[in-house]
Amino acid sequence: MTPAARLKAARRIVVKVGSSLVVDPARKAPAVAWLTGLAQDLAALRRDGRQVVLVSSGAVALGRGRLGLEKNARLDEKQAAAAVGQSLLMQAWEAALAGADLFPAQVLLTRDDTERRRRWLNARATMEALLKLGAVPVVNENDTVATEEIRYGDNDRLAARTAQLVRADLLILLSDVDGLYTADPRRDPEARHLPLIETLGPEVLAMAGGSNAEAGVGTGGMATKLEAARIARSAGCATLIVSGLVKRPLAAVAAGARASLITAPGTPMQAYKSWIAGSLEPAGSLTVDDGAAGALGDGRSLLASGVRAVEGRFDRGDCVRVLATDGRTLGVGLAAYAGDEMERIRGRHSGEIEALVGYKGPGVAIHRDDLVLSP
Ligand code: GLU
Numbered sequence: 001m002t003p004a005a006r007l008k009a010a011r012r013i014v015v016k017v018g019s020s021l022v023v024d025p026a027r028k029a030p031a032v033a034w035l036t037g038l039a040q041d042l043a044a045l046r047r048d049g050r051q052v053v054l055v056s057s058g059a060v061a062l063g064r065g066r067l068g069l070e071k072n073a074r075l076d077e078k079q080a081a082a083a084v085g086q087s088l089l090m091q092a093w094e095a096a097l098a099g100a101d102l103f104p105a106q107v108l109l110t111r112d113d114t115e116r117r118r119r120w121l122n123a124r125a126t127m128e129a130l131l132k133l134g135a136v137p138v139v140n141e142n143d144t145v146a147t148e149e150i151r152y153g154d155n156d157r158l159a160a161r162t163a164q165l166v167r168a169d170l171l172i173l174l175s176d177v178d179g180l181y182t183a184d185p186r187r188d189p190e191a192r193h194l195p196l197i198e199t200l201g202p203e204v205l206a207m208a209g210g211s212n213a214e215a216g217v218g219t220g221g222m223a224t225k226l227e228a229a230r231i232a233r234s235a236g237c238a239t240l241i242v243s244g245l246v247k248r249p250l251a252a253v254a255a256g257a258r259a260s261l262i263t264a265p266g267t268p269m270q271a272y273k274s275w276i277a278g279s280l281e282p283a284g285s286l287t288v289d290d291g292a293a294g295a296l297g298d299g300r301s302l303l304a305s306g307v308r309a310v311e312g313r314f315d316r317g318d319c320v321r322v323l324a325t326d327g328r329t330l331g332v333g334l335a336a337y338a339g340d341e342m343e344r345i346r347g348r349h350s351g352e353i354e355a356l357v358g359y360k361g362p363g364v365a366i367h368r369d370d371l372v373l374s375p
Contacts (some may be wrong), residue, residue, distance in 0.1 A: 001196070001261065001263070002189035002195070002256075002261070002318060003242070003257075003258075003259035003260070003261045004193070004251050004253060004254055004255070004256050005241050006170065006238055006240060006261050007170070007240065007250070007253050007254055008254070009169075010168075010169050010170035010238075011049075011050060011051065011312060012051045012052075012053075012166060012169055012170070013045065013050055013051070013053070013054060013169075013170045013171075013172060014051070014052075014054075014158035014159055014162050014163040014166065014167070014168045014169040014170070014172070014237075015038075015042070015052060015053070015054050015055070015170045015172045015174065015273075016052045016054075016055040016056075016155060016156060016158075016172065016173050016228075017038065017055070017056050017057065017058075017174045017244060017269075017311065018056065018058075018155065018174065018175070018244075019056050019058045019060070019286060020176060021034060021176075021245075022034075022035065022057060022058035022061075022062075022089070022092070022223045023058050023061040023062055023065075023177060026348060027065075028061065028062070028064065028065025028066075028299030029062070029065060029087065030058070030062065030091075030092035031340040032095070032096070033139065033247070034244075034247060035092055035093065035095075035096035035097050036096045036100075037246070037248045037249075038096070038098060038109075038174075038249065038250070039096040039097045039099050039100040039102060039223070039323040040099075040248060040251075041248050041249065042054070042097070042100065042102065042136060043100035043101065043102055043307045044250070044251065045250065046102070050086065050271045051131050052133055052136060053127070053131070053136070053153055053162060053166055053168065054093070054104070054136055055137065055140070055158055055159040055162055056089060056093065056138050056139070056140055056155075056212075057083040057140065058083055058085065058089045058092075058259060059085035059086040059088075059089050060078055060080065060081050060082050060143060061082075062084075062085035062088040062089055062092075063081030063082055063083065063084035063086070063178060064078075064081045064084025064085070065078070065085075065090070066081075066084050066085065066088065067081055067084055067261065068287050068326055070312075072249075075147070077148075077173055077351070078143070078162060079109050079144050079145075079316055080144075082143030082183055083143075083144040083146050085328055086088050086106075086108070086140065086144070087142075088137075089140070090104065090106050090138065093136075093138050097136055099178070101205070102136050103135055104135065104136050104137075104138040105130045105136065105137050105138065106134035106138055106140075107123075107126075107127070107130075107137045107139045107140075107231075108139075108140055108141070108142035108157065109123065109139060109140075109141060109142060109161075109162070110141065110142045110145065110146045110151070110152075111122070111146070111151060111152050111161075113332065114161040114162075114164070114165055114284075117287075117315055117317035117318070117334070118315060118317045119316070121317045121334070123165060123277060124165050124166065125362075126141075127165060127166050127250075128166070129230060130349045131166070132229070134286075139159075139162050139245030140155070140157065140158075141155065141158050143302070144225050145312075146225055154224045154225065155229060156173060156224040156225050156228035157224065157231065159171060159173065159228055160227075160228035160229070160230075160231035160232045160235075160237075160239075161231065162264065163231075163232050163235065163237045164231065164232065164235035164237065164265070164268075167235070167236075167237075167268035167269060167272060168174055168232075168237050168268065169229065169236070169237055169238065169267065169268055170237065170238050170240065170319075171229070171232045171237050171238070171239045171240070172239075172240045172242055172250070173225050173228060173229075173239060173240070173241050173242065173248055174243070174244030175222075175225065175241055175242065175243060175244060175317075176241055176243070176244065177222075177241075177243060178193070178243035178258045178259055178260075179193055179194065179195070179241045179242070179258060179259050180193075180194045180197065180204070180207060180222065180225075180226070180241055180260040181193055181194065181207065182194065182207055183220040183234065192213040193258060193260070194207075194260055195219075195258070195259070195260060195261065195262050196212050196226065196260075196263070197260060197261065197262045197263070198225065198262075198263050199230075200229065200230050200233060200262065204226065204351045205210065205226055206222075206250055207222075215243055222269075226262075226279065229235075229241075229262040232262075232264065233262060233264040233265075234261075234264075234271065235264075235268055235271045235272070236264050236265070236266045236267045236268040236270055236272070237264055237268055237271075238262060238263050238302045239264075240253065240261055240262075240263075240301045241259060241260040241263070242257075242259040243257070243258075243259070262326070269369070271371075273372045274372075276319065276332060276333065276334065276370065276372050277332060277372040280318075280319035280332070281319065282312075282319045282320055282321045282332055283312050283313065283315075283318040283319060283320060284310070284311050284312020284313065284314040284318070284320045284321070284335075284339055285304070285310075285311045285312060285315035285320055285321040285323050286307050286309070286310055286311075286320055286321070286322055286323070286325065286331070286335075286342065286346075286365060286366070287307070287308045287309040287311075287323045287324070287325060288302060288306045288308060288322060288323070288325075289306050289325060290307050290324075290325065291301075291306055291352065292306020292307070293306075293330055296322070296330060296331065296371065296373060297373070299368060300368055301364040301365075301366060301368040301371070302322065302333070302366040302368075302371065303336050303344040303364055304342075304346055304347070304348050304349075304350065304353060304362060304364070304365045305347060305348060305350070307342065307346040307347065308325065308347070308367050309346070310339060310342045310343045310346055312339060313339050314335055314338065314339045315335075315338050315339075316335060316336065316337055316338050316341075317334055317335065318334070318335055319334060319335075320332065320333065320334075320335045322366070324369070328375055331371055331372050331373040331374050332371075332372055332374075333366035333367075333370050333371035333372065334366065334367075334370035334371075335365070336362040336363075336364055336365055336366055336367060336370070337357065337361060337362075337364060337365065338362065341356075341357045342358045342365060344357065344363075345357060345365070350363045350364070
């Protein structure tokens with residue numbers, strides 16, 4: 001498959017842009033014309049029925065510019081720069097997207113938001129809501145509070161985790177090169193471009209020598225891009241490494257510009273479900289009545305009204321077994337409510353749940369997307 005064909009087939013796309021594209025290094029200010037071009041690209045994808053999420057760096061670089069800080073500033077100064085620059089970054093995206101009749105939503109994540117299942121469920125629900133409401137989520141790491149031990153570290157990795165969070169089927173990394181080469185193309189004239197990568201073995205990872213730290217902004221290099229591609233791939237999401245050095249980089253790819261495609265086996269939903277079934281230890285169980293068992297077989301969510309009994313201590317987002325009344329295991333899934341709440345809502349209609357638990361929650365015991373039936 002070509003990069004253009006993969007782009008055309010994608011339904012939910014995460015686009016990652018690094019500081020060296022977002023920030024004009026000479027003026028240390030947003031690269032307005034380039035941002036405007038990318039916003040046009042995103043609008044074109046949206047008109048074509050695709051959903052887009054942006055992961056944008058640039059906060060630290062813009063903040064440093066405004067504060068007059070050097071590149072080797074102390075950690076607390078860098079975090080302060082991120083706070084100042086994030087606001088400038090969002091102003092720039094607000095203006096660029098407005099020119100394409102779109103509007104951004106600022107989403108600041110720390111590693112815990114994608115690693116702790118409860119927080120991750122909340123972050124996912126918010127992202128879904130933003131997409132449904134028509135916003136363009138503009139994601140960055142919450143650098144102001146994220147210190148070393150709780151950081152993603154670089155926005156390539158953050159973008160891959162974001163792709164996994166929203167179950168995107170395509171991650172686009174805009175880079176200062178048009179993809180992966182057998183060697184660094186700036187140093188080695190023999191370097192060969194790789195348009196299609198179907199496995200990420202050690203020989204591919206070894207090719208990722210080059211770095212884009214030369215521009216003096218940003219932290220990513222080819223190695224972090226491949227690491228991001230590896231994370232995305234394990235989540236059923238393909239990755240495109242694309243040159244961001246042109247004005248309308250996504251239009252260019254659609255028109256056949258050179259890029260590297262790293263494919264993923266299966267779909268994001270398949271990867272997600274095999275993670276639920278294969279990696280999580282059930283913390284409890286829900287016994288369901290025959291009507292509910294039949295509905296699950298038809299691909300529907302598990303409603304609280306069909307839950308007869310609740311066993312075990314579990315939190316919202318924990319994995320639970322779903323049992324038939326005769327004790328057979330029907331499947332496993334992520335509980336939409338904690339065990340004590342589940343006890344309160346079992347056998348009750350969806351409309352009663354809010355009053356019983358005291359908040360407006362998901363309204364089902366296990367959502368069908370979070371449920372894997374036994375073969
Ligand atoms: N989150 C950082 C920023 O906005 C950038 C980190 C990176 O580019 O990898 O400045």
